[in-house]
Amino acid sequence: MSIFEEVVRWFLDPAHWDGTFGIPNRLWEHVQMSFLATLTAAVLALPVGVLLGHYGRFGNLAINVSNVGRALPSFGILVLAVPLFGIGAAPAFIALVALAIPPIVTNSYVGMRDVDPELKEAARGLGMREHVALLRVEMPVALPVIMAGIRTDGVQVVATATLAAVVAWGGLGRFIVDGFAQRDDVQIFAGAILVAALAMVAELALAGLQWLATPRPMRASMRWFSRPGRTDELVLQGG
Amino acid sequence: MLRLDATDPWIRWDWLGHHTDVIWQALVQHIQLTGIAVLGGLAIATPVGLLVWRWRALRNPVLSVAGILYTIPSLALFALLVPFTGLTVVTAEIGLVSYTILILVRNIVVGLDGVPAEIREAATGMGYRPAKRLLTIDIPLALPVIVAGVRLATVTTIGLVTVTALLGEGGLGQLILAGLIQDFKTPLVVGLAGSVVLAVAADLLLAGAQRLATPWRSSR
Structure with a gap:
């Protein structure tokens, strides 16, 4: 029997769908942990990045932290x-x-920094106070970039949560890490499929959120799967 | 079972003194695994990148597939290979090379795309043949973005190599894993700090190399 047939059998085995060690519970653990970790990181990092970007201070710090x-x-x-x-x-x-904190700080900094200065002046000219302009003009304009950062980050958290099986936590990584220990290729492969599938669903779900945060005319340039690599030269400023 | 041992200090210098050879070997293996992954990735990504750049129709499909593959978490990618190549260094290296290829192809394509059309036209007008123009105009001007990709690929790989300790290899990752299994902080700290220092050193080294390779940008 080929490994692929065995993996299909593994998925069809009701024992793998039941209880603490079953797929639904491991999946739920993974989703819960990733969601809470990303949310916590965002709550901690967003105010820092947004304020640094708004006041244009400590730019090198905000960029180099990631x-x-x-x-x-x-x-x-x-x-x-x-x-x-x-x-x-x-x-x-x-x-x-x-x-998860550093990339969110950098992205929210960059998003806020790149808000058109004329837009900020216009907000002042309309008589908006600083905090009103920040919340109602600058942040909505920066939102697509900020969301792009949270998206990359969320997918990264799902990936890293897989490794958390090594420190005796649950999640879908358990199947892989236990499979390594038991030399159980079928479980390793099945676990890998589950993890890869979850990462892709997370990427698509967060892309959906980013799409909602992006004004209609700018949506056309969005991608459902972000592309690897880094073609801006931000990274070059480090050296 | 693992527990917090308050009497175990973060660094035990006597252990360090007696294990310099182990640490050295781990460091050398870490550099080797990273070097093979980045150079191997570059060897594959360069022709692929040039091909995708020349044939515009390939661009979206190739870069989209790269994006989808890049979503796969590292542990899952290694795990997908284990049934075929086992818990071996081959598995580790296939996984690591795959990630560097995905990063480098995109940077090569985008870097070459960024070469201003006027410059390319001027070169053609001066009688440069396509191959010469590619080597003396396009690639040098794309170099900053390509090197940005190499730097990202290198730093990312240095981090991923620690994960390959789970496959039985893994350079400094072996020290990290040993620290976890033996509930002993010294190797963990050494492995972690070594990996960070290696990543920063490699990044600065590549940044320096890039300055040397693109002297016309030295005003920055």
């Missing part, structure tokens, strides 16, 4: 959280939030 963040190996940060916070959900959650 360059530094990228140098941190997520696997290492997850494991580091174990001696600090024990094993299970707590270290996983804290590590995921910590890893």
Whole structure:
């Protein structure tokens, strides 16, 4: 029997759909953890990035924080959280939030910084106070860029949450990590399919949110799957 | 079972002193795994990138598929390969090369696209043949964006190599994993710090190399 047939059988086995170790519970754990970690990171990081971008201060810091963040190996940060916070959900959650903060700071900074200055002046000219202009003019204009950052981040969190199985937390990564330990290729492959599928669904769902946050005329240039790489030169300023 | 051991310090220097060879080997393997992934990725991504750049019809399909594949989390990508190539360094390297290809192809295409049309026309007008124009005009002018891709691919790979410790290889990731399994902080700290230092050093090195390769941009 080929590995593919065995994987199909694995998915058809009712035992894999039941209880703590079943697919529905692992999926729910994964979704819940990723959602809460992304939300927490956004709540912590957005005010910082938005205000730095609004006042145009500490630009280098706001941009380089994500360059530094990228140098941190997520696997290492997850494991580091174990001696600090024990094993299970707590270290996983804290590590995921910590890893998710830098890109949101950078993106919300860039989004706010790039708001057309004439638009800001027009808001003042209309008699808007600073906080009103910030909330009703600048933030809506910056929203597509901010959402693009949260989208990239959310997908990254789903990916890193997979690794959290290594620090004795659940989620879909359990199938893979347990499969490694038991040398169970079928479970490894099935787990990988589940994880890849969830990551793609997350990308599409967050793309949907980004689409909603983007004004109609700008929607045409949106993509359902963001493209790898980084073609702006932000990254070059680090060196 | 794992627990918080308050008596275990973050760094035990005596352990460090007795394990310099282990740490050195892990570091060398980390650099090797990263080097193969980035150079191998570049060797495959360059022809693919040029092809996609020349044939515009290929661009959207190829870059879209790259986007979809790039969504697959690293552990899942390694796991998809394990039934075929086992818990081996081959699995690790196939996964790592795949990610660098996805990053580099896009940067090569976008970098070449960014070369101003007037410059290309001027070169053609001066009698440059396509191959010479590509090598002496297009690629040098696209270099900043291509190197940005190489830097991103390198830093990303250095982080991903630590994950491959789960496959039984993994350079400094082995130290991180050993720290977790043995509930012993020193190797964990050494592996983590080593990976960060390596990523920053590689990034600065590539940034320096790029300045040397594009002297006309030195005013920046």
